[in-house]
Amino acid sequence: MTTISFTAKTCIVCRAEHEYTEIDSTMVFDSPDLDSRPPEMMRSTIFAWVQCCPACGYCAEDVSKAPKQAKVIVKSTQYQAQLADPAMPELANHFLCQAMIHEHAGDYAAAAWAIVHAARVCDDEEKSESAKTCRIRAANTVLRAIAAGQEFTEQRGAETVIPADLLRRAGAFAEARTIIARRRPGITDSTILRLLAFQDSLIARGDVARHTLDEAMGEDE
Numbered sequence: 001m002t003t004i005s006f007t008a009k010t011c012i013v014c015r016a017e018h019e020y021t022e023i024d025s026t027m028v029f030d031s032p033d034l035d036s037r038p039p040e041m042m043r044s045t046i047f048a049w050v051q052c053c054p055a056c057g058y059c060a061e062d063v064s065k066a067p068k069q070a071k072v073i074v075k076s077t078q079y080q081a082q083l084a085d086p087a088m089p090e091l092a093n094h095f096l097c098q099a100m101i102h103e104h105a106g107d108y109a110a111a112a113w114a115i116v117h118a119a120r121v122c123d124d125e126e127k128s129e130s131a132k133t134c135r136i137r138a139a140n141t142v143l144r145a146i147a148a149g150q151e152f153t154e155q156r157g158a159e160t161v162i163p164a165d166l167l168r169r170a171g172a173f174a175e176a177r178t179i180i181a182r183r184r185p186g187i188t189d190s191t192i193l194r195l196l197a198f199q200d201s202l203i204a205r206g207d208v209a210r211h212t213l214d215e216a217m218g219e220d221e
């Protein structure tokens with residue numbers, strides 16, 4: 001089961017104190033998605049993965065910490081507009097604001113993950129167009145992270161599997177195919193090659209649905 005606690009924290013941007021929910025422990029049953037989204041029960045703890053200060057709107061994994069310039073970004077018109085974007089669920093806006101802070105700090109890998117989380121929130125709220133927008137942006141940010149020499153994931157090969165899945169689920173099949181074709185020659189891991197072959201078959205049939213790693217590995221039949 002999932003256990004939570006409440007922790008009082010002081011926002012580093014505006015010094016307001018507020019109680020935030022934290023996940024102390026959780027469990028996973030079943031297989032993760034192709035984009036690495038964990039299964040239940042961890043899947044449902046996403047609401048606690050970003051904190052948003054109710055006073056100033058600063059969004060972070062931990063509002064008591066901030067990279068340089070966070071104060072300036074939080075006060076910007078662009079940030080405040082993102083925080084209140086009516087096209088996105090509230091929690092997705094929190095992740096997108098978090099991404100904006102990471103982007104300004106030059107941490108594209110962290111920004112990409114925050115945008116991936118925003119896409120997942122849109123899925124949960126059944127906002128498919130918003131989810132699509134987030135996935136395209138997330139895939140581009142992953143590529144930006146890779147180009148900047150940043151590690152998007154510790155899992156070898158996942159830096160190909162994840163953006164390909166993000167693009168496929170956004171319906172950007174040509175772009176997904178290009179990433180796979182470009183990066184496959186450098187991959188020797190048989191699991192990753194199998195995941196990419198599965199991704200190819202989904203792209204070929206125009207499938208934009210969520211699929212799991214077990215399905216790709218043929219363990220779900």
Ligand SMILES: [Zn+2]
Nearest residue numbers: 011014053056
């Ligand atoms: Zn604040």
